[in-house]
């Protein structure tokens with residue numbers, strides 16, 4: 003099922019959504035090119051799932067224009083649903099049906115001819131290394147297998163576009179790695195993928211382009227390295243010194259320290275470069291005969307970084323490129 | 324592949340998932356069977372007068388309960404989302420879900436009917452209006468069950484909501500007493516209940532004694548109720564899907 007190739011796989015323009023007056027999406031605009039693997043990165047509550055639910059026709063929007071492969075989501079929801087595969091946050095296949103039974107039923111719902119249904123179900127079970135579980139009810143599978151089968155079920159009708167809502171959430175390191183390999187594979191076979199995550203590493207490892215969504219707004223966009231560069235500026239040290247010293251002195255004597263504040267008896271330093279900052283703090287305390295009780299890296303969590311990016315954005319020097 | 328095909332697939336999956344469980348059938352039959360037996364023991368000559376009402380009651384409870392279960396249960400487990408994500412219209416989902424519920428209600432009513440015929444010697448004077456009554460009643464009651472389920476989240480909430488409708492309907496629809504014998508103030512109310520026309524169709528089919536001389540009027544009115552119930556269900560379903 004091929005639609006015109008010059009159209010973006012996903013096009014979102016000025017998307018807004020309020021829940022009972024509280025904005026969840028505040029004018030989101032982006033495009034996903036055909037064949038792209040895009041990370042939609044954001045902290046909890048940013049609006050990632052809301053975006054996917056609106057794009058997949060589960061939720062009405064308040065305003066904005068949406069199209070998948072050039073088909074308007076609001077005008078032709080059933081056609082759009084045939085073009086997309088959706089893997090929701092929760093693995094939600096039928097617990098009482100077997101792995102194979104679930105895939106066959108999905109094939110029925112998506113209108114695949116009978117012979118093709120069986121063929122594809124077996125093929126996909128094999129591809130996702132679930133052949134030995136094909137007659138097990140979904141509810142008896144492990145969490146990782148459930149996740150894999152839920153992704154498999156979204157591929158039965160060979161969708162043009164795949165939405166993955168936090169595919170690796172709750173998986174152990176190895177299962178998550180395997181799953182990412184599957185996702186890469188799916189993308190290499192030509193399926194456009196929009197993947198939500200709050201895991202920066204996952205996004206940069208897997209995706210060519212990253213969108214950062216905070217509080218319903220896209221605040222940064224770029225390749226993994228471009229985003230990483232911005233995040234690199236936001237390194238942090240926690241330092242505890244014995245003796246009398248204040249924030250201003252630290253900033254004055256340590257050029258790599260951009261900001262300092264006291265949290266209890268520990269200084270939290272925003273630094274440009276961790277190594278030079280440590281060296282500066284050490285020489286500063288030697289000069290002043292201070293004891294370093296401890297010094298450790300306190301590189302901000304992703305959420306801190308997001309907030310920082312958001313602040314930059316509000317100040318007007320950030321924002322989508 | 325047509326939307327009708329997909330509706331049939333939805334029904335088939337529900338039948339496989341939910342109806343294979345023997346207790347469902349047993350429970351749905353136990354209460355009406357005991358009731359029928361009690362009436363027979365007390366009044367062996369005229370028990371047939373009550374049979375259509377009891378069959379209609381079985382239909383009402385079987386359809387509404389099953390419809391509510393297949394919908395609320397899937398809401399709870401999150402699997403309903405799969406249908407909402409699939410390229411099927413809300414009409415297709417409602418048709419699929421109501422067909423499976425309808426089949427269940429009709430099957431239990433038919434088993435009861437067969438039991439009455441084989442064990443107590445009930446006769447079907449004319450099968451056509453009887454079957455028509457089961458089909459139309461099955462459709463209306465399934466859709467009402469789906470509407471109730473669409474409005475709430477939990478199975479027990481759906482049951483509670485439906486009992487607000489089911490018991491009054493039983494009371495006003497000449498289920499236990501023929502319409503002619505209803506008190507004068509209740510009679511006009513009986514005519515606004517879809518159950519009344521279903522029971523009369525079953526009466527026409529079983530004994531041939533009914534308030535209506537021909538099945539035409541109750542059949543047409545039931546059909547109108549079916550159309551109205553369809554509209555109501557689509558409305559309720561779209562409303563919940565949009566939340």
Ligand SMILES: Nc1ncnc2c1ncn2[C@@H]1O[C@H](COP(=O)(O)OP(=O)(O)OP(=O)(O)O)[C@@H](O)[C@H]1O
Pocket residue numbers: 021022025026044045046047048049050051052053091200566
């Ligand atoms: N049904 C709802 N009713 C009211 N508010 C909602 C509803 N669903 C989401 N929200 C709110 O909308 C905002 C965005 O939620 P959303 O689920 O889209 O975030 P998310 O980015 O997917 O977060 P997470 O990483 O936790 O999954 C949140 O503030 C959330 O509380």
Ligand SMILES: [Mg+2]
Pocket residue numbers: 050051052091167
């Ligand atoms: Mg989410």
